[in-house]
């Protein structure tokens with residue numbers, strides 16, 4: 001009996017076997033190929049299953065998703081952009097498996113609540129800021145999934161004071177300002193030379209003005225978006241993870257200042273923004289939880 005977790009993320013596909021938790025040493029990853037995305041994903045799943053009987057698969061995918069139809073349509077995978085029936089495809093290779101699909105942010109929120117930084121509260125926002133921004137919301141102890149499965153697209157919350165063009169076609173979305181790719185794009189447009197967030201953080205620590213400004217913009221935008229969402233949903237804890245969240249004070253100071261400036265109502269004074277405790281495993285851990293919950297529910301029905 002094997003349970004698998006699959007992440008469809010901007011950095012590629014990741015698969016692992018799930019026991020009680022996710023062991024980072026057991027995670028197999030490949031970048032998204034320029035063609036044959038499903039073939040590569042299928043091979044990774046089969047390799048991880050090692051010929052055993054797979055009884056459940058949890059999938060956390062970049063959005064948009066259509067949960068009811070089991071379809072994903074991530075903009076980062078051109079051949080899937082019009083919609084790929086991922087659940088059906090997985091079901092074909094593992095015929096008896098329970099296959100569960102959710103937005104990456106939904107998986108992240110589940111994992112932070114069960115294993116991570118938001119376990120002590122019922123109302124929280126869990127965010128990952130890497131090349132892309134993903135997020136999930138817990139309200140009253142329940143994860144918010146939304147009508148089509150796409151609740152938590154925090155990256156497309158509008159941020160006042162910014163009008164950067166977003167991949168979605170809009171302007172001023174959080175993702176257009178604060179994702180790793182957007183931070184680098186802005187820094188490069190101002191004359192900074194480099195191609196990784198880590199290098200940018202190093203430059204900021206060394207006092208490079210453009211690098212400092214790039215992280216300041218991102219932190220400020222994140223703080224504004226967090227304050228808005230916290231006000232809308234009455235949440236008191238936000239966990240932020242991902243590669244950009246590792247930028248240190250150059251990001252976190254303007255973020256905290258921005259939250260303090262905008263989250264002024266009495267019910268928001270308890271709002272805390274903390275680093276994620278799941279490092280880069282949140283989505284995969286949440287996908288594993290989805291699969292385990294499906295398996296437990298099926299066992300109870302059988303009893």
Ligand SMILES: [Zn+2]
Nearest residue numbers: 156166168173
């Ligand atoms: Zn957008």
